[in-house]
Amino acid sequence: MTATTAPTAATVAPETLSTAQAINRALRDALAEDPTVLVLGEDVGALGGVFRVTDGLTAEFGEDRCFDTPLAEAGIAGFAVGLAMNGMRPVIEMQFDAFAYPAFEQIVSHIAKMRNRTRGRVELPLVIRVPYAGGIGGVEHHCDSSEAYYAHTPGLHVVAPSTPADAYALLREAIASPDPVVFLEPKKLYWAKGEMDRGPVPGIGTAVVRRQGTDATLIAYGPSVPVALEAAEVAARDGRSLQVVDLRSLVPYDDAGVCAAVESTGRAVVVAEASGFAGFAAEVAARVGERCFHSLAAPVRRVTGLDIPYPPPKLEHLQLPSVDRILDAVDDLQWEDA
Amino acid sequence: MTATTAPTAATVAPETLSTAQAINRALRDALAEDPTVLVLGEDVGALGGVFRVTDGLTAEFGEDRCFDTPLAEAGIAGFAVGLAMNGMRPVIEMQFDAFAYPAFEQIVSHIAKMRNRTRGRVELPLVIRVPYAGGIGGVEHHCDSSEAYYAHTPGLHVVAPSTPADAYALLREAIASPDPVVFLEPKKLYWAKGEMDRGPVPGIGTAVVRRQGTDATLIAYGPSVPVALEAAEVAARDGRSLQVVDLRSLVPYDDAGVCAAVESTGRAVVVAEASGFAGFAAEVAARVGERCFHSLAAPVRRVTGLDIPYPPPKLEHLQLPSVDRILDAVDDLQWEDA
Amino acid sequence: MLLDPDGRPTAAGALPPVEDLVRGYAGMVVARRFNEQASALVRQGRLAVYPSSSGQEACQVAAAHVLADGDWIFPTYRDTAAVVARGVDPVETLVLLKGDWHSGYDPYDRHVAPLTTPLATQLPHAAGVAHAARLRGEPTVVLALCGDGATSEGDFHEALNFAAVFRAPVVFLVQNNRYAISVPLSRQTAAPSLAHKGVGYGVPGEQVDGNDLAALLTVLSGAVARARAGEGPQLVEAHTYRMQAHTNADDATRYRSDEEVAAWVARDPLVRLEAYLRAEGALDDARAATIAADAEDVARRTRDGINEDVEPDPEDLFRHVYSRPTPQLVEQLAMVRDELARDALAAAPTRQEAGR
């Protein structure tokens, strides 16, 4: 679980897909390969999901394999628990992040704990897909960054891809996992295209360095990765070399990879869209502070969402970590030459 | 909101109450003083609550003021939203921490956001009382430390008393507050007796120094405060002077008070019963790391619950921050003489 | 059904007073025009999203018209036309969907709760508001709206049950438009009707033709009166249809046939009532023109208001999280102020722009 550089494109011209298409393909391939895989949720059938992520799956695999449920998230999660207890590998869709909250008890008290409760006798190989976070001009309840709730709950894996290739590979791994995985799909990246890796992609639990850099390390995940990369690009023009680490997986967390990265630069900024207070970025900052203390030339800074309910569309730009805000934080890292 | 020393007992012999009695008195006094205060939940009526916290309230104030509801936590929370929208000040009881999860959507999407949604036109003066955390030999779902879920949600105040006097004063303040307050009552302290302060008690948002010390600062709240105090007592015998800060209020968080305390010693250990990963202690550690960086002689350490589902009674001692574990962490704070 | 799809009275019962029907008709014309205007504003990029109630105007208007001033109504995202019919300013009604703020009107002004998006979550609120009024001895009735899909949520169950146990004066009106986005009613329930759901709570349930304003006025007025009289909550299922897609973002052809839509368009609630009123002589061209002009006026005000560029105040983000900002919010506000001041000062493009 060491941070590695993302594999470079193979010699064959790689295929380009959007994140939504990559996830659709992962579901299709999993359904085709394993008859126990089921896809269920609200509007995942005929409609193909409100983001078209499940497009065509019912037509291809039939009503028994990909199907609409009654409109009840606790019911969906609880039903999936039963399916998983009895030989299936359900992949459930929560239509938007905030609409997973009705399922919170099922997720925290059962999905996360069933293996533990039964000393490993009952496994729940299930995936909770959550279209996640903001940046799409959505109205309230459609833009929550809810990862902290899940990451704080022992028993759940929490994954957040930032590229189509990762979305495909990590979702396949999540579906194959004997453990429940909360799979956070950054909504604003659904339409972002990217090359599908030909070679193996590092697995769940491994961070990757998306951009090399020597002056400071930006640690990001999911929707914040492209912003961090853009900030690094701008900083490079100002002569500052920023490394960008993509966590990819929040649980398990890649301590070794992140520490190695931060130790190589001695400065760190954590970038995350969720409200900062008691958010996942706090864990990253605390861990880096604990583990890399003597390598740090400056306090670990966080660039996160404000501690407010997600703003209405006209104001959401103020909530999202921007290139400017990241660069301001980098500027604050107590440079000797400043 | 500066950390102050808890007021010392007045000259009149102070009264001694258990935490449960202090909370009962706060409810009784609030019901008596304000006809809009209502107490509702499961078994809060004739039974007086499974911890007897609401004992006698129905008898004294009648069925309209303190009453049992159907067994449905989302319903209780949602019903309370309506009561609060229409002139009441409901105080709801969630029977145990984990049984508040069915109400998660109501808490996160409505209770926390109603003021914000309506630009302050609709206030929700309501209190969610949660018998909270472990140490009582309870079976699964009866010992969760769920503060991180609430503290991460903008719009909620989160309070966790550690003494009967605080329990009384903070609950009175919570009931009087125009904002929703999640009031975390450490179950294992329900029967702990303490003196009721005669003088004013610092308000919500203020941390207090419970014990003076010069070598390192222990930062704790709720059920961990007595453990931190005990650790400081033992350490004193070993010649190490530990300061103990009781946060009392997680949201708002007393940055000024905590920083002043940590800067006075240069070393900090955060103590909390919840699983550490992405827990509230991470926020404290991250903030102290960010704000007191140059005063810190050692990384901020956390002594928290393990990242596992709360253990069964026979093993819960391994989950709880113990005096030994706190002292081990203090030993790790890179003492020059070590 | 008091009026058949062609607007002819049926034998099912007496019709409401004709003034109420004319007033209801006028309300529906406004509602339809409002729906069309809002949909146009989405296409023009002035609203972020709009879930139209086109086809459901009889429910929307009846829900507002059966209530007394002190009563409350709890709308969903789709019930903007009901909110307008209740007397809320149309521009304020659309603030959520424009994206300036989460909610635009003062809920206490006309006793209209904020439009609620998480399904069925407003229903227990309605029960609580009703119970608070009852504790004070006030005659308030609360009308709570939801869709067929929302009846599957646990909150629907808990709300009806709380209301029933506490005999709270709530009328639950389910607009059964047969779909929850794409999911047909057969995936929501195996019960003979949604009104049957009342049985499990001891709540009287009734079905009504949701495209028949006359029937709706009669059934809902009855339910409101019973609730007000202390008979406890009431459940009404109105059979209706949304003639448009779920929202502008939806593609309804993926899950509904043209024939099905056409059959429902033939049951348009406006056409039906207009036919009746004209046949009765209660509506002539002159009156119809006045009504249309009023509707046009609402549309114009809506359009003008929405087309006005309001600069939402960033400081509002911090003002209403708590009654007083926390120290953390005070710091964050200072950061945002500083950023905005720097942005404003910068004659040169910001770094972010430069980076693009």
Next chain:
Amino acid sequence: MLLDPDGRPTAAGALPPVEDLVRGYAGMVVARRFNEQASALVRQGRLAVYPSSSGQEACQVAAAHVLADGDWIFPTYRDTAAVVARGVDPVETLVLLKGDWHSGYDPYDRHVAPLTTPLATQLPHAAGVAHAARLRGEPTVVLALCGDGATSEGDFHEALNFAAVFRAPVVFLVQNNRYAISVPLSRQTAAPSLAHKGVGYGVPGEQVDGNDLAALLTVLSGAVARARAGEGPQLVEAHTYRMQAHTNADDATRYRSDEEVAAWVARDPLVRLEAYLRAEGALDDARAATIAADAEDVARRTRDGINEDVEPDPEDLFRHVYSRPTPQLVEQLAMVRDELARDALAAAPTRQEAGR
């Protein structure tokens, strides 16, 4: 009611085969003895807590006896006697309540889900298990238990609805013992009965005397057969009473009168069936003695097993959080190992002890 409280057959219908009644009676004797033994073990400090089903033994035993081997049962914390009747080891059954671990038996062995504490949450699981079996064409039926209080939870609603929509073969058995801890049924529902709740889901609902084993066997077998035959989920409400407090920690005198309890003790399910079987000549003193001896044997095994001090393995805490421990758990395990090793080594008292 097939047998009246005095054990006399009523005119309500034919009784099940007498062997089934004798087997059921034997099961109830075991269940009663098991309840008493477990309650005694709480008083002796060997169990952390025990929610007794004393008085509800007919429901407990019937629920287990009507199922085929491949069927599943989903119990609550109160249904330990049903779990034992299903063939799970009594000591393993009590592990949760002893506090050694959260669940003690292998759910796949006898197809018994773990005892579930969060109310009604197991009901959607039951629907999912049933649906999975149905997808594979297996004849499995799932019997899911809950109490009267639990019917108020949203999960009850969602589970019945999912089962109905998917025609999942689930029998929902509500043991209506009239209280949810202290809260009486009148605070849970205003419906004429809990069986009426089936109506809102299109699920057939039936009421049965929950202290009449004969009636329970008949009604539940019928429900299981209909579910197995593809008729979809079934709801059965059994009227019963817990003769003890909610748990040992409860004080039932705060909310129930002695008279009420006495009236229900007079309807003891064991007494009633014993009277009938003796009257029929199906039970004599010799057979009763054998049954009592068997029950005594179960009690002894329970006592012995629970009295055995199992040292729970601390490493189990880390072993089963995920299929493979995360790096974080590996570190935490190392810390705990180190602590335990130091504790073990320490001849001197630990610092913590010294501090006390």
